[in-house]
Amino acid sequence: SSDNRDAYLQLSITVLAAFCRVPQIAASEEMINKIPLILEAISREAGSPIIEDCYEYLFLVSTASEEGVQTLYKSGGLNVLASQM
DSSP, X not given: OHHHHHHHHHHHHHHHHHHXXXXXXXXXXXXXXXXXXXXXXXXXXXXXXXXXXXHHHHHHHHHHOHHHHXXXXXXXXXXXXXXXX
C-alpha cells in the first residue's frame, strides 16, 4: 500500500543519512550516485517529514567530496532546493 511505501522510503532515507555521518561513506560513489534519487524524493514529497533527512543526506554527501558537490549541481539540485524555499 501507499502507507507502507511511504514508511519504507522514510526509513531508507533516514538510514542512508545516518550512514553519511561517516565522511568516508558520504564520499563513496554509491552515496554520490543516489543524489538524483534524493532530489526526486524532495520534489515528490514536499511538506513531508522525509524532507529533513533528504536535506541532511544532500548536505553530508555534497560536503564530503568535490564529486558530491558536482553531482548535486549537475543533477539540478540547486533548482530543486530553491523551489523548496
